[in-house]
Amino acid sequence: MDALIRVADPFRFYTRMNLTELTGLSASTIGDLLGLIKTVPGSSIYHHTHRFLQQHQYLSPEPPNDFAHWVANSLGEDELGERLASVDTVQYPTIRALRAKIVATIEEHLRRDPRARKPFAREGEEFHFKKSVSFILPTAFVAYDLRDFAEILKKITIDSIYFHVFEARLRLERGTNDFSFWIESSFGEKALAGEIARLDPYTRTLDNLRRTLIHLIEKRIGEGNGADR
Amino acid sequence: MARIDEYGPVVGQAVIDDLRLLSEKLRGKVVQHINSTSVGGGVAEILNRMVPLLNDLGVDTHWDLIKGGEQFFGVTKKFHNAIHGQPGEITKRDFEIFRETSEQNIRDVSIYGDIVFIHDPQPVALVERKSGNKWIWRCHIDISNPDRRVWKFLRAYVERYDSAVFSAPSFSQRLSIRQFLIAPSIDPLSDKNKELPEETIEAALQKYGIVRDKPIVTQISRFDRLKDPVGVIEAYMQVKRYFDCQLVLAGGTATDDPEGMQVLEEVREKARQDPDIHILLMPQNDIDINALQRASTVIVQKSIKEGFGLTVSEALWKAKPVVASNVGGIPLQIAHKYSGLLCHSVEGAAFAIKQLLSSPEYARKLGENGREHVRNNFLLTRHLRDYMLVFLSLYYPDDIVYL
Numbered sequence: 001m002d003a004l005i006r007v008a009d010p011f012r013f014y015t016r017m018n019l020t021e022l023t024g025l026s027a028s029t030i031g032d033l034l035g036l037i038k039t040v041p042g043s044s045i046y047h048h049t050h051r052f053l054q055q056h057q058y059l060s061p062e063p064p065n066d067f068a069h070w071v072a073n074s075l076g077e078d079e080l081g082e083r084l085a086s087v088d089t090v091q092y093p094t095i096r097a098l099r100a101k102i103v104a105t106i107e108e109h110l111r112r113d114p115r116a117r118k119p120f121a122r123e124g125e126e127f128h129f130k131k132s133v134s135f136i137l138p139t140a141f142v143a144y145d146l147r148d149f150a151e152i153l154k155k156i157t158i159d160s161i162y163f164h165v166f167e168a169r170l171r172l173e174r175g176t177n178d179f180s181f182w183i184e185s186s187f188g189e190k191a192l193a194g195e196i197a198r199l200d201p202y203t204r205t206l207d208n209l210r211r212t213l214i215h216l217i218e219k220r221i222g223e224g225n226g227a228d229r
Numbered sequence: 230m231a232r233i234d235e236y237g238p239v240v241g242q243a244v245i246d247d248l249r250l251l252s253e254k255l256r257g258k259v260v261q262h263i264n265s266t267s268v269g270g271g272v273a274e275i276l277n278r279m280v281p282l283l284n285d286l287g288v289d290t291h292w293d294l295i296k297g298g299e300q301f302f303g304v305t306k307k308f309h310n311a312i313h314g315q316p317g318e319i320t321k322r323d324f325e326i327f328r329e330t331s332e333q334n335i336r337d338v339s340i341y342g343d344i345v346f347i348h349d350p351q352p353v354a355l356v357e358r359k360s361g362n363k364w365i366w367r368c369h370i371d372i373s374n375p376d377r378r379v380w381k382f383l384r385a386y387v388e389r390y391d392s393a394v395f396s397a398p399s400f401s402q403r404l405s406i407r408q409f410l411i412a413p414s415i416d417p418l419s420d421k422n423k424e425l426p427e428e429t430i431e432a433a434l435q436k437y438g439i440v441r442d443k444p445i446v447t448q449i450s451r452f453d454r455l456k457d458p459v460g461v462i463e464a465y466m467q468v469k470r471y472f473d474c475q476l477v478l479a480g481g482t483a484t485d486d487p488e489g490m491q492v493l494e495e496v497r498e499k500a501r502q503d504p505d506i507h508i509l510l511m512p513q514n515d516i517d518i519n520a521l522q523r524a525s526t527v528i529v530q531k532s533i534k535e536g537f538g539l540t541v542s543e544a545l546w547k548a549k550p551v552v553a554s555n556v557g558g559i560p561l562q563i564a565h566k567y568s569g570l571l572c573h574s575v576e577g578a579a580f581a582i583k584q585l586l587s588s589p590e591y592a593r594k595l596g597e598n599g600r601e602h603v604r605n606n607f608l609l610t611r612h613l614r615d616y617m618l619v620f621l622s623l624y625y626p627d628d629i630v631y632l
Contacts, residue, residue, distance in 0.1 A: 015247055019618040020410040022401035043628040124373065124556070128398035130410060135618055137250055137632040157243040
């Protein structure tokens, strides 16, 4: 593969900045939580399954979603906490599907253990539903070839990587991450695109994700150059 | 005053580039901040930083004050305590005083912003001047369990705004307007937070008669009941049975807080018996505060209620181990046992301080994690970004906005 092949349809890097909106809705029991998970906007489910990733980026891997963290730490329901933490976010193509899985996990737990409805969060530790408002805007960075692409990945904000990897796939329902889509459709690099798409970004810190992406692309560029010689 | 580009080495140039992208979307809008004091307290401190930096980014930003006499600020202090859920008698006359001064301000304050950004309850009634422009009410205080009568009175004003902004999720109320969560921030380049040479730290300690011959436990806070300085002394006394340490309680009072001197006297009385307790009234001496924090072994923030508790981020930014109450915005800054220790009582605070004094390696790790957490979430650049996003949200009602 020639890393310097320039394509007509370049990759435009976008960034997204999130603002957190408060809903005024809160839960004190698992029953309250379940009822609200079913009815809050998708932006709220998105927020509570992705917030930890961004705010505690240095503490990953295994960022818990907020629901898992709350039922375990504020209600003492460790088993349900573990089940919710294990929901494999990367398997779900849409927020609707992710929400349905979270609801099913809680309902199944309550069926098996109705006592779990009883614990109350102490005052001040209620679960407060929030939602993410995303502002998406183009950056000045545009890549025409893979070498540019890897160089830009080193410079852009973590928010930009986050947008193209997490937000594009799940929230904007593009099916895959933007990087894999462009690499496959522009260069026919199916293997590299697949390798990136198979990364589980939920079990890495965002900086680790950045380094891994750069490594995979540079490795492929190196292989290509070797093969060409 | 620092320029925006000077933050690049601290947060990364790409973060600054993103701020510039965002500011371009606000060209042509005039932003007007209004609050009640230009000195003392967290609000004035943050506006002193934010306003010049927003202008540096090209967002036309101004800052105005309302006026009020001693009576008015006495009433707003009562409101402040009542919103924090503290009992206290509020008379019909108090509400009248609030209305009278507000009416005067409604007449006298010039309103010219496309976006009018009102801070805290004191100027809340200015919204009566709303006509065609956008209004934001920024609540900096803990409103999770407010006195119903005072909140009902204020809420009538708040619901006339376009949006409200709170510092912690638990402060959110059921309101008919949009509400956003924006944590405040610290300025890494300010005198209070910048790196200091060892000589400066030593000079500050000498000035206040503090010798580094034993661990220093410090709380930096205004002398205010809600910061529980007496509780800190009690916790220190419990620790002192096991560790020969010293306690520093340092802070000032704000011009809108008439109760401060009384609390200071109570604290001095409580501390009289012990020469290792240093009570320092030091209005607005940021370098000295910075030096005291850097010289500390453990930093405490044992607030009973807290709007946010910026002193926690200040301490974490200096990679100090922190023991703080699990109230207000503090749990946003400290993930318990990862980036500090949270407590609920005097006994809990004492236990946590003992843990940190006896395990320096653990204390060091908590401090390092804390510094990274602050770098990612509580520096001024994140705050600037959030404010610009709130301004833009006034013109875009959706959850996903393409700019």
